[in-house]
Amino acid sequence: MKKTGEKVSNAVIRRLPRYYRQLTELRLRGVVRISSGALAKDMGLTASQIRQDLFCFGGFGQQGYGYNVEKLREEIGAILGINRGNTAIILGVGNLGHALIQNFKFGNNGFSVTAAFDVDDSLVGTKIGAVQIYHVDELEEYLRTYRVDVGVLTVPRVFAAEMAQKLADGGVKGIWNFANVELKLNAPDVIVENVHFSDSLLALSYMIGEPVYDEENK
Amino acid sequence: MKKTGEKVSNAVIRRLPRYYRQLTELRLRGVVRISSGALAKDMGLTASQIRQDLFCFGGFGQQGYGYNVEKLREEIGAILGINRGNTAIILGVGNLGHALIQNFKFGNNGFSVTAAFDVDDSLVGTKIGAVQIYHVDELEEYLRTYRVDVGVLTVPRVFAAEMAQKLADGGVKGIWNFANVELKLNAPDVIVENVHFSDSLLALSYMIGEPVYDEENK
DNA sequence: TAGATTGTTAATCGATTAACAATC
DNA sequence: TAGATTGTTAATCGATTAACAATC
Numbered sequence: 001m002k003k004t005g006e007k008v009s010n011a012v013i014r015r016l017p018r019y020y021r022q023l024t025e026l027r028l029r030g031v032v033r034i035s036s037g038a039l040a041k042d043m044g045l046t047a048s049q050i051r052q053d054l055f056c057f058g059g060f061g062q063q064g065y066g067y068n069v070e071k072l073r074e075e076i077g078a079i080l081g082i083n084r085g086n087t088a089i090i091l092g093v094g095n096l097g098h099a100l101i102q103n104f105k106f107g108n109n110g111f112s113v114t115a116a117f118d119v120d121d122s123l124v125g126t127k128i129g130a131v132q133i134y135h136v137d138e139l140e141e142y143l144r145t146y147r148v149d150v151g152v153l154t155v156p157r158v159f160a161a162e163m164a165q166k167l168a169d170g171g172v173k174g175i176w177n178f179a180n181v182e183l184k185l186n187a188p189d190v191i192v193e194n195v196h197f198s199d200s201l202l203a204l205s206y207m208i209g210e211p212v213y214d215e216e217n218k
Numbered sequence: 219m220k221k222t223g224e225k226v227s228n229a230v231i232r233r234l235p236r237y238y239r240q241l242t243e244l245r246l247r248g249v250v251r252i253s254s255g256a257l258a259k260d261m262g263l264t265a266s267q268i269r270q271d272l273f274c275f276g277g278f279g280q281q282g283y284g285y286n287v288e289k290l291r292e293e294i295g296a297i298l299g300i301n302r303g304n305t306a307i308i309l310g311v312g313n314l315g316h317a318l319i320q321n322f323k324f325g326n327n328g329f330s331v332t333a334a335f336d337v338d339d340s341l342v343g344t345k346i347g348a349v350q351i352y353h354v355d356e357l358e359e360y361l362r363t364y365r366v367d368v369g370v371l372t373v374p375r376v377f378a379a380e381m382a383q384k385l386a387d388g389g390v391k392g393i394w395n396f397a398n399v400e401l402k403l404n405a406p407d408v409i410v411e412n413v414h415f416s417d418s419l420l421a422l423s424y425m426i427g428e429p430v431y432d433e434e435n436k
Numbered sequence: 437t438a439g440a441t442t443g444t445t446a447a448t449c450g451a452t453t454a455a456c457a458a459t460c
Numbered sequence: 461t462a463g464a465t466t467g468t469t470a471a472t473c474g475a476t477t478a479a480c481a482a483t484c
Binding site: 008013014016017018020021022025079080081082084086094095096098099100102103104105106108109110111149150173174176182191193195196197198199200201202203204205206207208209210 | 226231232234235236238239240243297298299300302304312313314316317318320321322323324326327328329367368391392394400409411413414415416417418419420421422423424425426427428
């Protein structure tokens with residue numbers, strides 16, 4: 001049933017987490033089954049699009065019935081890699097790094113944070129929750145010792161490129177980049193996922209300035 | 219020259235801030251002129267795409283020469299609304315709200331933060347930098363008194379919907395939503411720009427799990 | 437069985453790419 | 461002038477939407 005080999009488009013990949021989120025919400029509300037039509041309505045998509053998206057990975061539904069919320073959520077979670085036991089480390093325990101460690105539910109997304117790194121000696125050796133803070137000098141040794149899937153880059157932008165390269169050299173698979181710089185890595189296999197606050201705010205700025213602009217254009 | 223009336227696609231809107239960022243970078247490096255080809259190479263796009271994008275707003279280049287970096291940056295900045303004197307207020311001065319006020323360069327994106335709001339009495343009345351923190355109860359009065367273009371939603375998710383509706387009722391044009399919930403507003407004109415950390419991390423999770431997945435698919 | 441809704445192919449739409457005349 | 465590169469239209473590609481047979 002699974003269609004392997006076919007490349008999944010970026011557009012689809014970006015919708016998968018939204019499906020997962022919506023299904024989690026539905027499950028919380030006690031909804032057991034849902035049709036592509038109903039899900040589409042909830043999410044502002046078309047039923048066709050949803051069926052087409054799911055078709056990339058095989059059939060998870062049942063004709064005449066729709067989709068079992070719990071099962072579909074499981075399947076999409078698995079596709080996203082939620083059960084893969086991913087690990088992440090935090091680079092830079094400033095305001096943002098601290099906020100992520102303290103407030104962001106890595107666990108809900110299949111990640112466990114195994115360490116944090118900073119240059120500030122007053123932070124090194126302390127913990128945030130269960131997360132130990134090490135000195136950045138220990139990063140390379142740490143990466144040699146433990147498997148780290150993702151490095152979370154929350155250092156000031158001037159250090160971003162250097163830290164990113166160290167992460168890549170240390171064998172991480174992905175970098176979650178909050179440093180607001182375009183990373184040009186010397187490591188083709190490492191995936192960089194940017195969270196560019198500026199880009200997001202500027203897009204919003206554009207949209208609120210366009211009188212004709214309306215929601216459906218999203 | 220300007221083509222008015224034509225709707226600019228979301229894909230183009232999302233690239234505009236990237237152009238702006240790249241041009242800022244080029245200016246910093248002292249680059250005076252750039253061709254669509256060179257810019258495309260820098261950004262991983264095609265020259266055609268860049269010219270097509272800019273064509274949406276009129277011609278900013280010169281045949282045989284290319285684009286003047288400073289001028290193009292100005293033009294795109296203006297399109298994005300950087301000179302519009304936008305104002306923003308922060309809802310929720312927890313870790314993330316605090317981090318944004320303290321570290322995020324709102325000014326670089328044409329915004330000034332005019333106030334912050336929280337429920338915590340130990341925060342109310344204090345300042346972060348130049349930003350005064352008010353009690354959330356004062357929000358409606360504040361919105362009646364001052365023009366606020368964007369509300370930055372960094373409250374815990376349970377309060378997000380309520381706060382968002384207050385912002386909308388108070389006349390903001392946009393909501394920059396970090397609350398990790400889908401907002402369903404009763405206000406069709408208000409633009410919601412979501413920064414969903416989870417969606418971003420899950421997309422990264424998917425991509426690091428796909429051996430065939432490579433950068434150019436971005 | 438009749439009704440509902442999927443899985444899947446085909447048609448359409450929109451975005452990207454190619455091409456080239458215009459012109460600096 | 462010759463060379464370079466844009467502005468702009470046309471061609472292509474990919475994503476979304478429509479349609480419907482399969483089937484629960």
